[in-house]
Amino acid sequence: MSPKITTELLKQLRQVMKSPKYVQEPVQAYIVPSGDAHQSEYIAPCDCRRAFISGFDGSAGTAIVTEQHAAMWTDGRYFLQAAHQMDNNWTLMKMGLKDTPTQEDWLVSVLPEGSKVGVDPFIIPADQWKRMSKALRSAGHDLVPVKENLIDTIWTDCPQRPCKPLITLDPSYTGVSWRDKIVALRSKMAERKVLWFVVTALDEVAWLFNLRGSDVEYNPVFFAYAVIGMNTIRLFIDGDRMMDPAVREHLQLDSTLEPEFKIQVMPYGSILSELQAVGAGLSPKEKVWLSDKASYALTEAIPKAYRYLTPYTPICIAKAVKNASETEGMRRAHVPKGTVTEIIAADKAEEFRSQQKDFVELSFATISSTGPNGAIIHYKPVPETNRTLSVNEIYLLDSGAQYKDGTTDVTRTMHFGIPSAYEKECFTYVLKGHIAVSAAIFPNGTKGHLLDSFARSALWDCGLDYLHGTGHGVGSFLNVHEGPCGISYKTFADEPLEAGMIVSDEPGYYEDGSFGVRIENVVLVIPAETKYNFKNRGSLTFEPLTLVPIQTKMIDVNLLTQKECNWVNDYHQKCREVIGAELERQGRHEALRWLIQETEPLIRVQ
């Protein structure tokens, strides 16, 4: 992985930052956030502006370029990767470390008095705009919206915005029709006394209409907005996708419908002007509901007095709690349907997955890493870094797929030779943490961040830790990372856990320059049986949906308690039963033999 040389690009960017063609007044700094206009985590190639200007292509990071400096903020998952991908023009700002300045503090420390800081108002979320703008103003600077994206002006070979065909999902997959979802949404709107709801997140649009797309790699979404009124539905979407008879039928575009379910299809680019028209026509007390993560541009379209902003939309909450059809689908999706280099191994994993029923695409770029590459938390093998798997190094495979019935995400860490005592020790602490979360019992409504330390306790006892959260929400044939719940030491974006939510459980340990360990299952929040049931508040625990053996060769059994040992044996028994039956049905005898061997019970010497 050699760094991208950015000297010339930065020179061009600094020129357009002063060019009257693009900015009313010169801007002394320009912010390039990670996201797209929908605040997506994974983005289309045309939106990878931060990667284009810096070379760093991790999923999270913000670049700021001033006349003198170029700086990149990213978190612990990406410290190594960003350092490898960026050249000396860039300063890496390691978020979460004590001495790292915030973007605001840094800007204040480097900017000349009375500076202007530019940003694309479609890319920056309204809540970030507000915080940044306030901090800059109090130091005598100004945050200004720059209508034309300045990266796009210098990005001569920027790819086209994708516009791929749609997939329709009937209620056997989704459990609920789009009409019923609209009805439920309108009742939430009535409760909050709002007249309009603006759907800005791509997975929320997809979920609401029971449609899927492939505009963004791994995430089965499509570029669209929706504006839902009490009697109107407007869908902003481009291309001839609405000409597809299956889509027209699904959305009942040609049927005689009650007017409140008639969908008006409008061009994607007309959202701002349409929303401004909605905003201009409001009477006092008529409110418009937006996520506070919606772009500054769309938020500004509604006059302040008419805005109703919440951190979580009703769609986000409804989507997180899976119904019976979705849960069943997730269960099905986790049963197989499914001398080597990292890339070959990753390709093989994809090949196996793609043979399974209802396979659509991968749910994220497969992380197939061996030895020191395993310590790069979000590593993706490319020809320059591709290492050969060997009997001397730990191999980490983090992969998942989108099936029509669900989304999977699983990590296993393996050794094909004889692991060292230290490697086994670290693996076993990570396993103890994985079990501590998976087997945890907690009261209904507990927030995920309260479970995060359970995953770390065994590592902490020996002075080890990992610089990422323990789990994320998982969509149902939707984004593999979704809100509003998760398990992290970070306490934002953390709605209480309830039965039906699905999250990942993935503690790890990373030894820079040496190896990485991660053990990840997707788990479903389910009711638990407890002796006293929290005075009828209700008890919750997790059920692993992922059923893949955990390599027993890597476990130092003496570090496990009897309870932990039983957990591993019970889990492996379930893998044998469920996956074994399916392998038998598919006639995969070699795989079945491997499964039996890998799920032999552990025996702990007392």
Next chain:
Amino acid sequence: MSPKITTELLKQLRQVMKSPKYVQEPVQAYIVPSGDAHQSEYIAPCDCRRAFISGFDGSAGTAIVTEQHAAMWTDGRYFLQAAHQMDNNWTLMKMGLKDTPTQEDWLVSVLPEGSKVGVDPFIIPADQWKRMSKALRSAGHDLVPVKENLIDTIWTDCPQRPCKPLITLDPSYTGVSWRDKIVALRSKMAERKVLWFVVTALDEVAWLFNLRGSDVEYNPVFFAYAVIGMNTIRLFIDGDRMMDPAVREHLQLDSTLEPEFKIQVMPYGSILSELQAVGAGLSPKEKVWLSDKASYALTEAIPKAYRYLTPYTPICIAKAVKNASETEGMRRAHVPKGTVTEIIAADKAEEFRSQQKDFVELSFATISSTGPNGAIIHYKPVPETNRTLSVNEIYLLDSGAQYKDGTTDVTRTMHFGIPSAYEKECFTYVLKGHIAVSAAIFPNGTKGHLLDSFARSALWDCGLDYLHGTGHGVGSFLNVHEGPCGISYKTFADEPLEAGMIVSDEPGYYEDGSFGVRIENVVLVIPAETKYNFKNRGSLTFEPLTLVPIQTKMIDVNLLTQKECNWVNDYHQKCREVIGAELERQGRHEALRWLIQETEPLIRVQ
């Protein structure tokens, strides 16, 4: 505990809410917060306005009175107590439960259009004002400052504001002189480029000047403000306390000093006008540093552009990390120096404490509760509720004292007969939680909220929980509750833990109408030895400063792991050694025999 009858008082309050003598325009609602003008948790009798109007005298709660309603918000520690103390005029709003409205939402739901909501601007913290004001404004109402406190106008026998003599502490207790504290503060001010710092919290004034008082029961503080400039020190304090030769000597009021250490003494009541004068004299870029918890009145005295507000002041942070003299003092303070009813038992505990060297006063009202009273988390025995201790009920004693060398706070739960299996089961889960926190190892800089679930895990496994945080910061001969650190499921007011900080570790379990269990030690954050030391980030753990036997009769040994069993035995061994030696020295042979008996090692049947 019979409720206070408030019908007549509420009628009077509703009259003054409309009286032009006190309000420019009638207010439709009046907020009565808990605190005083310094946002103290414990307050002087003259500031107990919320208790006066409602009867509920717990440490936390906010009353709101409208023309039709009277409502009280308080948290899980006080649900039972508040319900007992308030009459039917009041609605109890149980904070933390899902269906309880916030104060703002409730006001919006009950107020007629365009209402005015009044509050004393000296009592409401600026951050609360801001949040409340914004929420009300967006619903068409107004939050207005009412200069004269309306409760005071109807409180005919309101006690005088206390003005007790001061105690001076020399550096053998404090480790650092007040002059050096001023120097350190000014260097923090220079770092943040502020010219003035306003000290509003009573414990911060006391800490800064190495003075203690007794204006507020249990908290060794005195009513005062301070305003520190780069070359000036102003102390706002009433009474003839500054005439005391010891105080004059301590503060060097009569010495020839460098002008920047010369303390100007001013009347307590002149703070607002003095601060307004400071505010009026500022040039651009000259900033004044205040806590964002300072009162709205004082915050407003400084024009917005000149304010520098932070959630934690530099004094709060410096005070939390105890130096060697303070830590040693806290250790000393925890070694003794010190057929029955709850009240007699509480009095006896105070008597014993008061015989010890350096005793000043209790650090909070002793909680001495037996049987069902134990389930009232912040119970204080009064004649109407006083129960006789018996051999049939669990007894809970939560007590502490202020010594010149430190502050103590300890809870033990005991049975004088034969506890039931269920009582032992609950006690043992609480003990497991106590040990899990006390023995936890974690990386340097971990926030306390990440340890909270360790205290609950054993309870959760059986479907039990407790509705309070696990620990609070403890001052050094200062408030027994202090910021900025703690161990709670709540994540606000939670600065990272570092060596030298002192917190309590006090999980519990409360069975309404039956019994309460709590096991509390004060613990010091100390460096830990770990195998891998978090890549030199450093490891922390806790050392118990409290050394009081935990009643082994209440422990179901079979529910403990061997590690937990060893922890109890090691702890009891230390109690024997340290406390035993002191009892021997003091010639308290009966107490020594009791100690030996209570610290017999547990034996776990394998």
